[in-house]
Amino acid sequence: MTMTGKLLEFEGVGKSFGGLRAIDDVSFTVSENEIVGLIGPNGAGKTTLFAMASGFLKPTDGRIHFQGRRIDGFDPPRICRAGLVRTFQIVKPFGEMTVIENAMVGAFLHHPRPEEARELAAAVLKQVGLGGREEQVAKTLTLSGRKRLEVAKALATNPKLLLLDEVMAGLNTVETAEMVELIHSLRASGVSILVIEHNMKAVMNLSDKIVVIQYGKKIAEGLPAEVANDPQVISAYLGGEHVA
Structure with a gap:
């Protein structure tokens, strides 16, 4: 732990792909025991920051x-061993393997003995x-189940910091509420969270702080209520119905 409690720090980060500037001078932090929401239109550069x-x-x-x-x-393996790990927007479990075998893949990082990995x-x-679903074949899980398995892996x-990429995408209202509850429980267990999410109601209720990216640049950062009422954010992304 640093003296400031900062866990992850982006400092003037940029990324170019040929002539395309995907990320331009982005700076923000995720502190210990914090849930930070990373939002912005499709193509804004959020997943590039995760990557x-x-x-x-x-x-660059x-x-x-x-x-x-x-x-x-x-x-990635070195960063994962240090305690920073991400999930992916498109969940791809090892379909023919059981649910517990999928989770064991992650457990083997620090627990090479199979019995210890299985216990974890x-x-x-x-x-x-x-x-109760340990022996279920992973490909037979519902979308909600596959997303939970992605988090489990x-x-x-x-991890000390978990980067969640649209874990609520495609879920119904009940499943979304359950995922929000799960993320809160992860934070309570000592895991900090940086989450990309397009479900505005969910991410605003979930996050301690919101960072907004547009065209690869950070256009806003602050408490959810502050960001939701920022005219630049409303214009760029949220839409007028979120102002209230």
């Missing part, structure tokens, strides 16, 4: 620190609401 933080892409410029240590340029995987599955790596 850079988790090691799948290297920034700027720096990324995790727990006070510079990590941009590290590969079972505990994580119970935590995400998949207890990440949790099994024992």
Whole structure:
């Protein structure tokens, strides 16, 4: 833990793909025990920020620190071992494997003995609401179940910071409320959260802080109520019905 309690820091981060500037001078932090919502229109650059933080892409410029240590340029396994792990927007479990075998893949990171990995995987599955489904074949899960399994696979790596990419996309109202409850419980267990989400009601109710990205630039950052009433954000993304 740093003296400031900052866990993840983006400092003037930029990313170019040829002539396209996908991310331009973005800076913000995620502190310990915090849930931060990352929002913006499709194509704004949110997933690119996730990819850079988790090691799948290297920034063109700027720096990324995790727990006070510079990590941009590290590969994904090294970043995952350090305690920063992401989920993916399109969930792709190992379909022919059982639910617990999927979760064990993450558990093996710190627990190479199969019996220990299985014990941890079972505990994580119970935590995400998949207890009792350990032997179910993963491809037979509902969308909600597959999203929970995606979270379980990440949790099994024992993260300090979890990057969630649209874990509520495609869920109905009840399933969304359950996912919000799950994310709150993860924070209560000591995991900080950075979440990309298009469900505005859910992300505003969930997050301690909102960061808004448009065309690769940060256009707003603050408490959910402040961001929801920011004219630039309303114009760019939220729409007038969210002002109230």
